[in-house]
Amino acid sequence: MGQPACHRGNGLEVTGLCKDYLADRGRQRVVRDVSFTIEAGRFYSLLGPSGCGKTTTLRCVAGLERCDGGEIRLSGTVLSGPGRHVPPERRDLGMVFQSYAIWPHLTVFEHVAFPLRVARPRIARAQIARLVEETLALVQLSELAGRPAVAMSGGQQQRLAVARALVRRPRLLLLDEPLSNLDARLRDAMRGELRNLQRRLGITTLYVTHDQAEAMAMSDRVAVMQDGRLMQEGTPQEIYHQPATRFVADFVGRANLVPGTVEERLAGGDILVRALGVTLRVGPSDAGPGEQVTLSLRPHGIRAHPTRPDAPDVLAGVVISAEFLGEIAQCQVQVGGVTLTVRQDPLTPARIGDQAFLEIAPQSCIVLPDDGPDADEVTG
Ligand SMILES: Nc1ncnc2c1ncn2[C@@H]1O[C@H](COP(=O)(O)OP(=O)(O)OP(=O)(O)O)[C@@H](O)[C@H]1O
Ligand SMILES: [Mg+2]
Incomplete structure (x- = not known):
């Protein structure tokens, strides 16, 4: 494979991001003035308890949600901002969802090929085959290319979801608790695999987890969220040794x-x-x-x-x-x-x-x- 596309540009900048949802109590702000920057090629985690707004932040970055304030830039280009909303398919990113769907009727190969088959402008068949094969090799699934995707272990399905997110060689990879469905041993193994793959490709990555050990082990930088706000961000060592609030001290370790x-x-x-x-x-x-x-x-x-x-x-x-x-x-x-x-x-x-x-x-x-x-x- 040539130079990965993800080395282009200067990462992700999120500034003053706000998102409201309509709930029983009326309009509720679930992401409140969140700002962070991910340098190109870095692995950045949003860490926080259930319901703190991690997935919502990720969905705003993906363009699956319209923001109610703030700005999102990738490599200097505004994706979301006042009067601007670039649709998800034009954001040049790959995403692994919190519960990733496996289509039972598709083979492993077809799963990974799907984002390329629907891409516009069209991609030639031979090019699709080459990209899928390269990507399956990256996640060590080449041997299983012809197998129905359901006939795989949890770890293999997880790698498949990552392959599908990477096949278009996006600038940005978004991962929403991708390891949470795996048992503890496999989770530890996949943690290392995923991190190595990310380093090898040099792809800018935004990772969401409620598991502090996962965030510490994998990330260049970690941002701790509570009630829609970003409470502190820094290296895993800074977050652990110099927590800025009681909440961070108690949540991280x-x-x-x-x-x-x-x-x-x-x-x-x-x-x-x-x-x-x-x-x-x-x-x-x-x-x-x-x-x-x-x-x-x-x-x-x-x-x-x-x-x-x-x-x-x-x-x-x-x-x-x-x-x-x-x-x-x-x-x-x-x-x-x-x-x-x-x-x-x-x-x-x-x-x-x-x-x-x-x-x-x-x-x-x-x-x-x-x-x-x-x-x-x-x-x-
Ligand atoms: N579509 C929606 N409509 C209304 N409220 C929503 C919607 N999606 C999420 N919320 C609310 O927004 C808040 C943040 O949800 P979000 O899914 O971002 O949390 P999270 O940090 O990803 O949690 P988890 O770790 O459980 O996945 C929660 O209070 C949730 O109930
Ligand atoms: Mg979530």
Whole structure:
């Protein structure tokens, strides 16, 4: 195959995107002023809980929905904007839907050929055969070209859906939870396959998922959505280590959220916070003495000891539940009125009722800003 078409241009720019639906409560804004940019060739994920507006955002980018505000540009060309709506078939993109349809009467080959057969201007037969064969080889389905598409495993059907989205060599690939129908093992394998394929083709990709591990493992950048808004975007590391809100901290990985009061600011910006009956040193923050704050403590930043270690500010508690997950083990420890989730050594897991002495690593402790106004307003 020659140079993939997707290297052209400079990616996707979404600015101030809004979308309203008519619902029982009247007109409801389900995508609210969403802006993000995907550089050409990058893998970008929208991550958020069910109903937060991920699919709607994707459908607006695909042109399947008309926007109620904002602008969408691909390689500098406006696709959606005031007075402009380019229809989906003229957007030069491929999409895998949340529930992708498999037509029982078509072979694998015909499935992938379909977008080419309906393309205008017409594509010559020989050219169609060549493109389909190349694409099936990319997703390792060449051997199955003559088989009815229903006679395939879940993973093969998923690859087929990706092949169909890629066969026209689009500039942009849109994927809506493409792995959610697969079992856990296959999902992990397909995650790697899909990412490798995307890298090899260098195709700009917008991926939608509610699975934070998937988003972290696959993406160059992740945007976290809540109630139609984009709360934070950054690399997986930034989102995980510097969550901008309580919601992001809690949704991306597990976090123990604990109230505290700032005692002192130290030279260099670190602060001392009184929380859980001890004083904790916390990474840089603007909060001043006396201020009430919420601390996020990651489970792997808390060490549980069976006997009191010789360290300052150790928390004493009791194990109230324990989970052994194979590679990791974690337990819940009751400390005063608060329950903390703590990572522990899977070789010497604690048991329910055991005493636990907790040591908190300062670098795993961050101060979370306020989440701002409640996002649950209704417009119109
Ligand atoms: N056609 C529609 N008409 C009215 N409301 C809709 C329509 N489609 C979606 N909604 C509403 O818009 C909101 C966002 O839906 P959307 O499908 O974008 O969520 P999502 O983030 O993709 O969720 P999931 O993870 O469950 O797929 C939801 O409250 C949903 O009920
Ligand atoms: Mg969805």
